[in-house]
Amino acid sequence: MTRAALHSATRRQRVAILGSTGSIGANTLDVIARHPERFEVFGLTSHRRVAELVEQCVRFSPRIAVLPDRAAARQARQALAERGCPTEVLEGPQALCQLAAAPEVDAVMAAIVGAAGLPACMAAAAAGKRLLLANKEALVVGGALFMRAVAAGGATLLPIDSEHSAIFQCLPEDRSTWGERIDHIVLTASGGPFRGRAPESLHGVTPDEAVAHPNWVMGRKISVDSATMMNKALEVIEARWLFDLAPEQVHVVIHPQSIVHSMVVCRDASVLAQLGTPDMRVPIAFGLSFPERIESGAARLDFTALQGLHFEPVDLRLFPGLALAWQALAAPPGTTAVLNAANEVAVQAFLDGTIRFTGIHSVNARTVERLAPALPAEATLEDLLELDRRARDEAAANVRALSPA
Ligand code: NAD
Numbered sequence: 001m002t003r004a005a006l007h008s009a010t011r012r013q014r015v016a017i018l019g020s021t022g023s024i025g026a027n028t029l030d031v032i033a034r035h036p037e038r039f040e041v042f043g044l045t046s047h048r049r050v051a052e053l054v055e056q057c058v059r060f061s062p063r064i065a066v067l068p069d070r071a072a073a074r075q076a077r078q079a080l081a082e083r084g085c086p087t088e089v090l091e092g093p094q095a096l097c098q099l100a101a102a103p104e105v106d107a108v109m110a111a112i113v114g115a116a117g118l119p120a121c122m123a124a125a126a127a128g129k130r131l132l133l134a135n136k137e138a139l140v141v142g143g144a145l146f147m148r149a150v151a152a153g154g155a156t157l158l159p160i161d162s163e164h165s166a167i168f169q170c171l172p173e174d175r176s177t178w179g180e181r182i183d184h185i186v187l188t189a190s191g192g193p194f195r196g197r198a199p200e201s202l203h204g205v206t207p208d209e210a211v212a213h214p215n216w217v218m219g220r221k222i223s224v225d226s227a228t229m230m231n232k233a234l235e236v237i238e239a240r241w242l243f244d245l246a247p248e249q250v251h252v253v254i255h256p257q258s259i260v261h262s263m264v265v266c267r268d269a270s271v272l273a274q275l276g277t278p279d280m281r282v283p284i285a286f287g288l289s290f291p292e293r294i295e296s297g298a299a300r301l302d303f304t305a306l307q308g309l310h311f312e313p314v315d316l317r318l319f320p321g322l323a324l325a326w327q328a329l330a331a332p333p334g335t336t337a338v339l340n341a342a343n344e345v346a347v348q349a350f351l352d353g354t355i356r357f358t359g360i361h362s363v364n365a366r367t368v369e370r371l372a373p374a375l376p377a378e379a380t381l382e383d384l385l386e387l388d389r390r391a392r393d394e395a396a397a398n399v400r401a402l403s404p405a
């Protein structure tokens with residue numbers, strides 16, 4: 001029996017995509033559409049993009065669609081009824097958790113942007129799902145609590161961030177061997193659109209310049225994070241938790257071509273790397289099919305056409321935000337949640353034209369300095385969400401202090 005036939009003989013995997021109207025969500029649907037014999041779309045969700053969600057429902061006929069906003073949900077119900085689409089629309093923030101933990105769901109793609117995705121990620125973890133984690137902010141905020149929920153729920157946590165997928169692909173399946181095997185890991189970073197610029201020249205850059213990433217097409221928030229390298233800072237924290245590393249075991253190097261997606265340096269000094277064209281469908285296909293491999297739709301790497309692979313150290317004068325990762329990891333638990341909240345507020349303020357590009361780092365650094373978290377030893381999700389709210393208030397005050405009256 002061929003593998004495809006074997007799969008159609010067994011049940012198809014039912015997938016819920018949280019944040020299906022985003023860049024990762026759309027790429028996930030692209031991979032799923034290539035394998036109708038393996039996957040079935042069970043649920044889709046969006047924040048506000050009603051028309052896009054409706055189109056996705058008409059095409060993939062999921063059982064459930066979720067729109068946290070009630071007015072948006074009402075609009076979607078009406079549009080779906082007019083199109084004769086039987087998808088049921090759930091509303092309210094709890095509906096995301098309900099979908100993530102639904103007994104019918106096998107795999108959850110967590111592709112909401114920001115800490116807003118944390119409760120649903122926790123629900124999927126506790127329910128023991130195959131959890132495809134793109135939503136790095138959820139892990140940066142959730143930290144130890146998130147990893148405990150994964151272990152307690154018996155969930156299979158598969159990183160979707162390309163660097164973390166690369167590291168995961170370089171490691172054996174048996175997690176218990178990782179500690180003795182890894183000397184350190186090296187996350188690669190493209191350096192974004194401003195690599196090589198003079199630090200003073202970044203003062204006046206516009207949102208459009210900041211989101212114009214040289215190698216990847218992504219949502220606006222992560223694109224700004226790539227321009228400040230706060231994305232890499234969040235990824236350092238993400239890697240610390242995913243691979244149970246000490247902060248100093250996570251290194252970063254600039255690699256402008258984004259071909260080597262990251263590396264594991266082993267105890268014996270041997271280096272393992274994962275390479276490929278920069279296309280998020282590769283880590284997504286890997287997450288969906290692990291431990292097997294399926295067609296992703298990505299172009300094959302042509303080594304003869306490569307102009308060379310270049311590596312260089314990070315210029316911390318240009319990207320001061322990167323250093324905040326190790327600072328936050330060394331500070332009391334909860335500091336990484338404060339850093340994440342500050343960054344979400346600061347990036348939005350920059351995109352709204354309220355602060356300058358360089359103001360993002362000022363807001364982040366000042367918020368972490370001024371808000372020392374005091375979390376109980378066994379912090380709960382509620383404790384973390386409360387800290388997230390306080391950090392957002394503090395960051396908003398720091399935005400006001402920077403923006404012209
Ligand atoms: P995006 O902005 O394109 O999409 C975000 C999705 O989340 C949308 O469907 C939106 O409707 C939904 N959403 C936004 N705010 C929400 C809220 N408050 N509640 C519920 N839903 C909400 O973002 P993206 O680029 O697809 O990134 C998604 C996540 O994946 C981010 O955490 C990002 O860091 C991570 N990631 C993205 C890429 C990439 O290539 N795009 C690569 C690695 C990691």
Ligand code: MG
Pocket residue numbers: 161162163235
């Ligand atoms: Mg990444």
